[in-house]
Amino acid sequence: MSFLEIANISKTFGNVTAVSDVSLEIARGEFVTFLGPSGSGKSTTLYMIAGFFEPTRGDVRLEGRSILSEPSNKRNIGMVFQRYTLFPHLSVAENVAFPLRVRRRPAAEIAGKVEEMLALVRLESFAGRMPAQLSGGQQQRVALARALAYNPPLLLMDEPLSALDKKLREEIQDEIRRIHRQTGVTILYVTHDQEEALSLSDRIALFNHGKIEQLGKGRELYEAPRTRFVADFIGHSN
Ligand code: ADP
Numbered sequence: 701m702s703f704l705e706i707a708n709i710s711k712t713f714g715n716v717t718a719v720s721d722v723s724l725e726i727a728r729g730e731f732v733t734f735l736g737p738s739g740s741g742k743s744t745t746l747y748m749i750a751g752f753f754e755p756t757r758g759d760v761r762l763e764g765r766s767i768l769s770e771p772s773n774k775r776n777i778g779m780v781f782q783r784y785t786l787f788p789h790l791s792v793a794e795n796v797a798f799p800l801r802v803r804r805r806p807a808a809e810i811a812g813k814v815e816e817m818l819a820l821v822r823l824e825s826f827a828g829r830m831p832a833q834l835s836g837g838q839q840q841r842v843a844l845a846r847a848l849a850y851n852p853p854l855l856l857m858d859e860p861l862s863a864l865d866k867k868l869r870e871e872i873q874d875e876i877r878r879i880h881r882q883t884g885v886t887i888l889y890v891t892h893d894q895e896e897a898l899s900l901s902d903r904i905a906l907f908n909h910g911k912i913e914q915l916g917k918g919r920e921l922y923e924a925p926r927t928r929f930v931a932d933f934i935g936h937s938n
């Protein structure tokens with residue numbers, strides 16, 4: 701049994717096929733990236749796992765159980781999406797505490813967890829700040845702390861760094877890599893940036909027109925591209 705099993709999922713919007721018969725198995729603790737050009741179906745696939753979209757066909761199993769009938773907030777999946785932003789009226793600490801409050805955890809546990817999570821993303825001294833007082837990179841780190849606060853076994857990230865400049869992107873990439881190592885959380889990551897994918901991932905699923913064109917270690921895609929599309933996309937640098 702794999703940790704996460706995506707079995708023949710498809711999604712159509714009217715007459716647009718966004719995702720077409722995608723299958724993928726992910727092991728516990730793996731870091732897998734969906735890479736591909738804009739419109740290739742990466743986010744739609746992630747949103748079906750998250751529970752924002754219902755697949756037209758197919759199944760998603762997490763630790764052996766089908767999760768499609770479970771509402772998004774019951775799936776125990778952490779999410780960091782570019783548009784799934786911090787609550788602007790809550791402090792940094794309150795943002796991180798939010799998923800624990802929803803789960804009615806005791807106050808002492810919440811306080812301890814907030815401290816632990818802010819240390820994990822190295823923002824201990826920012827607990828009392830409001831989101832508007834933080835830089836974009838700091839906001840993404842708080843979002844990461846919030847997503848991991850209740851120890852979800854799976855973390856989904858959709859282009860979390862695309863709004864940031866290059867230096868900041870590299871800094872937060874290091875952070876993500878360290879957090880993956882430290883927590884052992886399984887990560888599914890979406891980007892259109894092949895350098896980011898190559899530097900972060902255990903495996904890459906390269907999307908094209910709603911399908912996975914090639915799946916493997918970055919090195920395999922780079923050295924043994926199975927199609928012209930893979931060679932062009934992985935080799936191309938921006
Ligand atoms: P990516 O994340 O790889 O850029 P998406 O998964 O967002 O691609 O989109 C895949 C295709 O599905 C695109 O053609 C897009 O226009 C279409 N699509 C995505 N979401 C919707 C939606 N809510 N309604 C209609 N079409 C959509």
Ligand code: MG
Binds near residue numbers: 743
């Ligand atoms: Mg997208």
